[in-house]
Amino acid sequence: MIRSALVALCLLYPAAPVLAESLIPRSQAEISMSFAPVVKQASPAVVNIYAQKVVERRRSPFASDPFFSDFFRDLGPSRPEVQNSLGSGVVLTDDGVIVSNYHVVGEADDIRVVLHDRREFAAEVLLADQESDLAILKLVDAPKDMAHLQLRDSDTVEVGELVLAIGNPFGVGQTVSSGIVSGLARSGTALGSGRGYFIQTDAPINPGNSGGALIDLNGDLIGVNTSILSRSGGSNGIGFAIPAKLVAQFVDQARDGKTRFERPWAGMGGQVVDAAMAETLGLDVPGGVIVAKLHPASPFSEAGIVVGDVIRAVDGLPVNTPPEMLFRMSVAGLGADAEVSYVHDGREKEATVHLIAAPEDPPRAPVTTGRDAPIPGLSVETVNPAVVAERGLTGDIDGVIVTEPGAIGARVGLLRGDILLAVNGAEVADGAAMEAEMAAARKRLDLTLIRQGRQMVLRLRL
Numbered sequence: 082m083i084r085s086a087l088v089a090l091c092l093l094y095p096a097a098p099v100l101a102e103s104l105i106p107r108s109q110a111e112i113s114m115s116f117a118p119v120v121k122q123a124s125p126a127v128v129n130i131y132a133q134k135v136v137e138r139r140r141s142p143f144a145s146d147p148f149f150s151d152f153f154r155d156l157g158p159s160r161p162e163v164q165n166s167l168g169s170g171v172v173l174t175d176d177g178v179i180v181s182n183y184h185v186v187g188e189a190d191d192i193r194v195v196l197h198d199r200r201e202f203a204a205e206v207l208l209a210d211q212e213s214d215l216a217i218l219k220l221v222d223a224p225k226d227m228a229h230l231q232l233r234d235s236d237t238v239e240v241g242e243l244v245l246a247i248g249n250p251f252g253v254g255q256t257v258s259s260g261i262v263s264g265l266a267r268s269g270t271a272l273g274s275g276r277g278y279f280i281q282t283d284a285p286i287n288p289g290n291s292g293g294a295l296i297d298l299n300g301d302l303i304g305v306n307t308s309i310l311s312r313s314g315g316s317n318g319i320g321f322a323i324p325a326k327l328v329a330q331f332v333d334q335a336r337d338g339k340t341r342f343e344r345p346w347a348g349m350g351g352q353v354v355d356a357a358m359a360e361t362l363g364l365d366v367p368g369g370v371i372v373a374k375l376h377p378a379s380p381f382s383e384a385g386i387v388v389g390d391v392i393r394a395v396d397g398l399p400v401n402t403p404p405e406m407l408f409r410m411s412v413a414g415l416g417a418d419a420e421v422s423y424v425h426d427g428r429e430k431e432a433t434v435h436l437i438a439a440p441e442d443p444p445r446a447p448v449t450t451g452r453d454a455p456i457p458g459l460s461v462e463t464v465n466p467a468v469v470a471e472r473g474l475t476g477d478i479d480g481v482i483v484t485e486p487g488a489i490g491a492r493v494g495l496l497r498g499d500i501l502l503a504v505n506g507a508e509v510a511d512g513a514a515m516e517a518e519m520a521a522a523r524k525r526l527d528l529t530l531i532r533q534g535r536q537m538v539l540r541l542r543l
Contacts, residue, residue, distance in 0.1 A: 116245060116298075120257050123300040125197040125228035126172040127293055129249040130181055130204075130218075132189035133165055169248035169293035170194065170218065171230055171302060173332060177223025179204065180328050181292035182307055183214045194220060197228070197255065208335040210342035212473055213411075214307050215323060217335040230294060232332075233301035235324035236398065238262055238280060246284040246306055246320065248293025260284030263319060266405055278408035279321040280304045286320035295322040302328070326412045333414070345410040345417075345436035346470055348379025351403045354391055362391065363427055368401050369393040374477075376466065378440055384432040386423060393429075394422040410436055439470040447484070448512025455519050455526050455543055456495070458487025463511040464500060472498065478531070481512055494539055496532065503529040 168185030172178070179194065186192055192204040202220045209216040220227075242262045250256050264281030282295060286309045295304040304322030334342060351370035352358075359367035369391040375382045386392070392400060395409035396419055413419050419434045445462040461481035462468060468482060480502040486495035503509060504518035505527050519526065526541040 116257070116259060119245065119296070119298055119300050120247070123230060123245075123294065123296050124247055124255060124257070126230045127247045127255060128170045128172060128179065128197070129195040129255070130168045130170045130179075130185055130292060131165070131193045131195070132168070132186045133191040134189045167249070167289050168291045169289065169306070171292070171294045171305065172227050173229055173232065173302075173328075175225070175227050175229055177202075177220030177227055178207075178332065178335070179218040179220065180305055180331065181216050181218060182305065183209050183211050183216045185292045186216050186218060187211060192218065194218070200224070208331060208339055208342060210331070213323065213327065213331075213342065215305065215328065215331050215342075217331050230296065230300065230302040232325045232329050233297060233299075233303050235280065235303050235326045238265065238297075238303050238324075240265060243298055244282055244284055244303065245296050245298075246282065246286055246290060246293060246322075247296065248286070248290035248306060250287035250289040253289075256290075258285040260320075266399075266401070278324065278327075278405055279307070280324055282320045282322060284320055285309075324408075324412075327408065330412055330414055341471075343415055343438055344407065344470070345413070345415055346379075346439035346466060347381060347407065347410065348376035348439075348466065349381050350374040351392070351406065353402055362424075364391065364424065368399065369424070370400055370403055370406055378442065378466070380434050380437050381421070381432075384421065384434045386421070386432060386434075387425070391424040392421060393424060395419050397422075439466040441465055441467045443511070446511055446513070448481075448516060449485075450487075450516060450519065454516065455522055455541070456487065456490045456493065458485070459483070459490045459495070460485035460487070461501065461512045461515060474500070475534070479508070479510055480531075481509055481515055493541055495528075495530075498532075500531040501528060502531065502536075503527075 166185050168181055170179040170181035173180055186206055187209050194202050194204045202222065204218040204220050207217045207219050240262050244260060244262055246258045248256065260283040262280060263283045266278060280295065280303065286306050290306050291308065293306045294302055295306055297303050302325050304324050305328060306320060306322050309320045331342060350373045352373050354364065354367050354369045354371050356367045358371065371391045372386060372388050375388055392406060394400060395406060396413060398409060400406040400409055410419060413436055415436055415438055417436050419436055421432045421434050423430055423432065443463055443465055445465060445468065447460065447462045449460040450457055462484055464478050464480055464482050469478065478500055480500050483495055483497055483499040483501060486497065501509060501515060504515055505522055507518050509515040509518060522543060524543055526543055528539040530537060530539065
């Protein structure tokens with residue numbers, strides 16, 4: 082019995098080292114299994130950006146008044162004030178083309194870019210767009226053969242993919258955080274100036290990460306970090322990144338010499354098809370965008386689409402909100418032919434839509450009032466589809482937009498961007514009509530206008 086026990090013990094004893102060896106890495110590849118190789122490859126292409134902007138600040142006596150502050154914001158002495166912003170950027174070409182966020186560098190007077198090796202270079206903005214919250218920069222006197230990231234087709238990104246966010250949070254220096262793609266086709270949920278379509282991630286994105294890289298495990302750029310949605314204001318929220326496919330369009334337009342991003346014009350208004358609407362329309366499942374209105378010159382109208390049709394996909398990819406559809410059109414680009422799938426009278430149909438820029442029809446016809454006008458020096462332009470697209474206006478608007486209120490106009494409460502609809506109750510379709518109505522005014526001048534989506538009337542005594 083004792084001999085048998087000893088044999089059994091001898092047989093069991095070697096099993097322990099075998100189990101221990103299976104838990105120890107047995108090769109250099111297993112020891113190096115981490116994000117380190119990807120970070121080492123990608124981090125030199127992520128830069129820190131310091132931007133300054135000088136603005137004129139006026140201290141109005143009505144600054145604290147919730148009503149009169151809008152009317153008299155230009156009153157009071159002015160003084161220059163320097164605004165600083167901190168963010169990140171991603172080098173996209175070996176000659177120093179960089180992408181960042183508009184809210185980091187937009188309208189900046191001085192931009193300094195700090196590379197991974199701490200060298201500093203001045204940069205200039207080639208193209209910027211507040212609506213997309215993207216800006217393309219170019220280094221002045223860029224070094225040769227700069228490290229840069231390749232753009233991946235963001236339409237191939239899937240929920241659940243591991244991603245890394247690289248940036249300069251809080252100005253502490255380059256930092257890397259990891260997470261997964263937690264959602265796609267997010268629209269209307271991100272904070273900041275960007276509107277549209279976003280990649281959602283749970284990788285922490287803090288102040289200063291804006292404009293930084295969201296990369297996959299191959300080190301390719303899939304998105305530009307732009308904001309985080311958090312109840313506490315910390316990094317324990319969900320982050321949003323602008324897809325690389327849209328970034329590619331920005332780079333192409335910047336290389337073509339464009340200074341303003343030109344996106345295709347839909348010339349239509351749409352609404353999300355929810356479950357209740359889908360049942361009313363006889364659709365099997367909710368989804369798509371129902372056409373609520375169409376401009377006569379809309380390319381969708383020319384392709385045979387009418388009010389009441391439901392657009393389900395653009396270029397084979399589903400669209401469920403108006404921002405998604407605009408994103409699909411933007412990545413296709415001006416001059417392209419987009420294949421649109423839609424439902425008409427319960428039947429699935431296809432149409433080819435030629436993507437065009439917003440037309441300048443009617444002409445802007447800029448007008449500036451003369452010295453003898455009730456409001457001299459007032460400059461306006463006729464509102465047309467191109468103006469609506471440039472200014473991000475919503476709704477059907479007929480009137481003139483104030484481009485420069487002039488000294489008297491600013492004093493009586495007019496602001497740049499006001500949409501003037503009528504003078505003394507008479508509608509004004511263009512600058513000439515506005516001038517004629519002002520010239521006919523005698524004792525009073527009632528200006529009906531739209532400001533930030535609200536209609537109001539300015540009443541002046543002459």
